[in-house]
Amino acid sequence: MDLGLKDKNVVVTGGSKGIGYAAAKIFLQEGAKVTIWARHKEELGRAVLELGKLGKIQGCVLDGSTEAGMEKLAQVAAKQGNGTIDIWVNNIGTNKQRQGEYYTEAEVDYLIGANYKSALFGTQAAVKYMKEKGGSIVNIASLAARCATAIRSNIYASMKAAVIALTTTTASEYAPYGIRINAVMPGYTRTPLMDSGMFPPEVLEPILRNNILGRMAEPEEIAKPILFLASEAASYITASAVDVTGGHMKVINAYEAYERMN
Numbered sequence: 001m002d003l004g005l006k007d008k009n010v011v012v013t014g015g016s017k018g019i020g021y022a023a024a025k026i027f028l029q030e031g032a033k034v035t036i037w038a039r040h041k042e043e044l045g046r047a048v049l050e051l052g053k054l055g056k057i058q059g060c061v062l063d064g065s066t067e068a069g070m071e072k073l074a075q076v077a078a079k080q081g082n083g084t085i086d087i088w089v090n091n092i093g094t095n096k097q098r099q100g101e102y103y104t105e106a107e108v109d110y111l112i113g114a115n116y117k118s119a120l121f122g123t124q125a126a127v128k129y130m131k132e133k134g135g136s137i138v139n140i141a142s143l144a145a146r147c148a149t150a151i152r153s154n155i156y157a158s159m160k161a162a163v164i165a166l167t168t169t170t171a172s173e174y175a176p177y178g179i180r181i182n183a184v185m186p187g188y189t190r191t192p193l194m195d196s197g198m199f200p201p202e203v204l205e206p207i208l209r210n211n212i213l214g215r216m217a218e219p220e221e222i223a224k225p226i227l228f229l230a231s232e233a234a235s236y237i238t239a240s241a242v243d244v245t246g247g248h249m250k251v252i253n254a255y256e257a258y259e260r261m262n
Contacts, residue, residue, distance in 0.1 A: 003231035006031035009081025010230075011073065012089045013037045013064055013122055016047040018191035019140060020091040022219035023226045028055035030227065032087070035077040037064055056080070064092050065113030067121045074125035081129075087230045088126035090139045090163075092118040095156040108155055115159035119166055123181070127174055134178025136230045139167050140222075143187040143245045160185075164241050171239035180238040182229045187245030189217040209255035212247030 010027045014020040015036025024034050024047070033056045038044040041061050048059040060076050063069040077085055094114045096107050103111075119139050126137055144153060145160035164183055171181035188194065188207065194216070199207070208215060225244050228234055247254070 001233065003030060003227065003233050005087075005227070005231055008032045008086040009077065009084060010034045010087040010089070011037075011077045011085060011122075011126070012091055013073070013118060014092040015059075016040070016043040019186065019189060019219045019222045019226075020089070021047055021051075022223035023089055023091065024051055024057065025054065026220070026223045026227050027087075027230075028057060031055065033057070033080050035060065035073070035080060037062065037073050037092075039064070064118045064122070065110075066117070067124070070118070070121040070125040073122075074129060078129050083129070084133055084135075085126055085129040086133075086135050088122060088130075088135070088137045089226060089230070090119040090122040090137065092122075093140060093142070093156075093160070095153055097153060098155075103155060111155045112159060115156060116162045116166070119163050123166065123170055127170075127177070127179060130174075130179050131177045135180075136234075137170075137179065137181040138226050138229050139163050139181070139183040140226070141167070141183045141185045141241060143185055143243075143248055145185060145241075146243075147249050167241060168239045175238060180229075180234070182234070182237060182239070183241040184222060184225050184229065185241055185243050185245065186222045187211070187217060187248040189219060189222055191219060210249055210252075211245070212251055212254045212257075214254070214258055215246065217244065217246060 010032045012020050012024045015024040016038035024036050027034050035058050037060050044059045051057045060073050062072055141163045142160040144157035145164050167181055167183040222244055
């Protein structure tokens with residue numbers, strides 16, 4: 001199936017690693033032109049060098065949690081697209097694990113900026129370049145937006161829930177301009193953040209026992225639904241939040257199916 005992505009001008013925030021890198025890669029494989037953003041110059045440089053083997057890509061280092069930063073990113077991207085942006089993926093997200101009463105004000109501000117303001121300001125920047133021709137925005141939320149976690153992530157979860165609300169409200173506001181806005185809710189995914197030791201094996205193993213597929217996702221498995229929602233194949237889908245979690249927490253005893261096989 002032709003997804004209609006050849007020569008589309010695409011922005012992926014947080015595109016130097018993990019889900020963002022996988023998304024940038026798959027868009028390039030479909031013939032799109034891509035701009036990625038990252039906080040760290042060296043990581044961004046490596047990603048642009050690797051992804052450049054697949055197609056036309058450029059990178060920006062800036063503060064993605066600010067209005068000015070996202071405006072600058074949009075300006076740089078639009079030059080590659082003859083003044084327009086077709087697809088924008090709000091992928092930035094991070095976490096700091098604390099019990100609720102121990103978050104400092106600085107940590108709260110940081111988490112709000114990375115997980116919510118980045119999506120808000122990214123959307124604001126993107127729609128300015130989509131109003132004439134339409135476009136698609138995909139926000140990356142999280143399973144944590146819909147399924148409470150007891151693993152010291154209440155600020156992260158709250159902000160990802162806010163991203164879902166942002167998705168539905170902006171989808172309604174910008175539909176008359178032909179702009180579709182959707183969200184993807186990944187579950188536990190094998191990203192550098194997960195590999196950093198945030199979830200030691202003794203913690204992760206019982207978590208994954210409640211996953212119907214019994215494993216974490218690979219970043220490419222999240223990138224494919226992003227690609228679909230951004231493409232013409234999803235032309236009648238907007239204001240939706242797609243669960244890409246391997247069926248996590250859909251069944252209270254998912255692990256028993258695997259145990260009974262043995």
